[in-house]
Amino acid sequence: MKQFIFLSGAAGLFLLLIGSGTGWSAPITFNTALPVAEQEFIFRELFVLDQSGDDPSGAERDRKAFAAVSVLGYGVTRDFALFGVLPYVDKGLDITSMGQRRSRDANGIGDATLFGRYTVIEDNIPGRTFRVAPFVGVELPTGDDEETDAFGRLPPSVQPGSGSADPFAGIVATYQTLDFQVDTQLSYKVNTEANDFELGDIARFDASLQHRLLPATLESGVPGFLYAVLEGNLIYMDQNKNNGIQNPNSGGTTLFLTPGLQYVTRRWIVEGGVQLPVIQDLNGTALEKEYIVLFGFRFNF
Template sequence: MPPLRVEYRPFRCRARRAIAAVFALTAALAGLADTAHAAPETFNTALPVPKGEFIFREQFLYKRASDDPSPADREVEVVGGISVLGYGVSGDLAVFGVVPYLHKSLDVTLSGGERVMRTTTGIGDARLFARYTVFHDDAPGRTFRIAPFAGLEVPTGDDDDSDAQGRLPATLQLGSASWDPFAGVVATYQTLAYEIDAAVSYQINTAGDEFTLGDVARGDASLQYRLWPRRLSGGVPGFLYGVLEANLIYQDRNEIAGTDDPNSGGVTLFLSPGLQYVTRRWVLEAVVQLPAFQDLNGTALEDDFTVRAGFRFNF
């Protein structure tokens, strides 16, 4: 009698699907596949934009700040969208353009006790920058990259809007009327299960029309951890990541006609939980920035929260 043969086909099929999924993710990490990937939601990543490809990101923004210690009892809301277009010039060099479209409103109590709302809507100042990978270490299932970046914020937004009360406050204007250089460096470590990003940057805000925003220094960190599927297998259309980010931001005092404004600037730390759903070519994302610590100067207005939600895709 011939020996009895037992085939574990279901097991083999599951194993093949798991191996295929791991190989696909590993290939993407090693740069062998041009795919979308998890990334920070409040700052940039060091992962490359494939040569000759574009990446487009649209984030919808809602920000509220209302903790005003002054008698003016100010409440500020910002609603809008931030459009980002990136292009891979080479495997190491990518260039980006960022254009915000915003509606800003200020509820304020005037000195006579009257409560008024002041608003402005339009394109804000655009940001143009380049990012270059100076170091990368790729291996099966992981990659580590370091990429400095530098650019310029250009005065594309109106800086002289006015209403029935007169010219709007400089901080409510859509633009700054100044050309502001910035630079920094970002590092990314990505594996099959998670990604860690960290960045530091500094922006020099130059003089506008009798008003100068304070320089901004910031440090950012992000963890994206794969929540689903917990076990890799074939046929999964996408991956769900939990996101936790921290943003430490220091802003110097503003200047008005060459004199420091004592009610501006300070330090804020945001903690930002979020989610990302990542497929091969597109990403859905949402994050809430919550101020964990604020040490502002004088009567500078404190943030309540910021909500960002949007999408990203490669083409």
């Protein structure tokens, strides 16, 4: 599930899917620099449907993956927060091999992620805040990576887990006003080898704009706010390695655009979006993304 979570945010990312704890808007597909209140928890549940197809290899590959991603964050101090991410995944691959159509699938707990985020810059004036926060973490091999079926061992893209421990780091910045919010993020993830397979390292740049639609003007006693969200995710993935040899039919660059909506209250958020690839410059016969659907909720306590 490593690739699925980090790329979608997802994932992943993946990962980095938590919002603020005070009812502010937040990105759907990546992190924010807004704080988690000291000694408070945030819980987020994100449901992700990932569809890949349009196979240039002639094998008619069709890959579907569903994940229910549970995220728990805790504000250690006003500047430092810790997060844990645990997905449940259901992955399937249909492929034509030697004239036969084969369906291969697996489900179960995926790889868990732990990371910390620390605010290093905070600039506040009435009606506006600007924050910058680096983060660092690791994805742990908690998912099963040795699933088999009647055709033998499942390929890495279908395994619930990766079998490897993979560190990542990045920095996120947030600029928030009463009417809109802008978030940007840079991150890099080092994927390590397991079972003679190594997923390519992943570098990404993310940006999100959240603009308040309703109410049009701020008044006291408003129970919630409706935000329009537009996000961009530029993701570069290095080539995979099999037995130490690079696979020329893997990796490349993808640009996603994600329109979405959020309903925000002081204690909870309901949100949804569709992640659409607008540019895919992939290597060889790498399988293309078609769409990723995201829906979820979050609340703090």
